[in-house]
Amino acid sequence: MTCPDLASLHPGQRLARGVCRALQGYGFATIEEFTPERGKRVDVMALGPKGEIWVVECKSCRADFAADGKWEGYLDWCDRYFWAVGDAFPLDLLPDETGLIIADGYGAEIIRMPPEEKLSAPRRTALTRRFARHAAQRLQTLRDPGGISPF
Numbered sequence: 001m002t003c004p005d006l007a008s009l010h011p012g013q014r015l016a017r018g019v020c021r022a023l024q025g026y027g028f029a030t031i032e033e034f035t036p037e038r039g040k041r042v043d044v045m046a047l048g049p050k051g052e053i054w055v056v057e058c059k060s061c062r063a064d065f066a067a068d069g070k071w072e073g074y075l076d077w078c079d080r081y082f083w084a085v086g087d088a089f090p091l092d093l094l095p096d097e098t099g100l101i102i103a104d105g106y107g108a109e110i111i112r113m114p115p116e117e118k119l120s121a122p123r124r125t126a127l128t129r130r131f132a133r134h135a136a137q138r139l140q141t142l143r144d145p146g147g148i149s150p151f
Helices: 009-026 062-066 071-077 123-143
Strands: 029-034 040-048 055-059 080-087 099-104 108-112
Touching: 009 040, 009 055, 009 080, 009 099, 009 108, 029 108, 040 071, 040 099, 055 071, 055 099, 055 123, 062 080, 071 080, 071 123
Parallel strands: 055 080, 080 099
Antiparallel strands: 029 040, 040 055, 099 108
């Protein structure tokens, strides 16, 4: 399977691509469109080299941000929470207590590091296992597109 052309991606997907590239440079493994629990889907979840878990929500414009009323529900599923936006995004919309990443389809830069709110040990363990299973299932689907997909 080949990667989609950057031009064919939606604006939020381009931001996620750049975020994933940048976080990999910090030693993080990333998954796009990850579901930590039923009813929640984060744009990017990242698992760090020390087991830290970050969530990044990618917002391409004011309307995209305004339509997202569920972001605070993601705070219970990460150690740090970030917004990733393009360089033309109105930054005054974003809460000061959250992280900020400026991104495009090729990379990203962390502008503001949010405070760390450590996950409980049981939730971290369960989430790390879900992350690992999800990543392995995605890899298997790429290797065998005709196989049985759990998604």
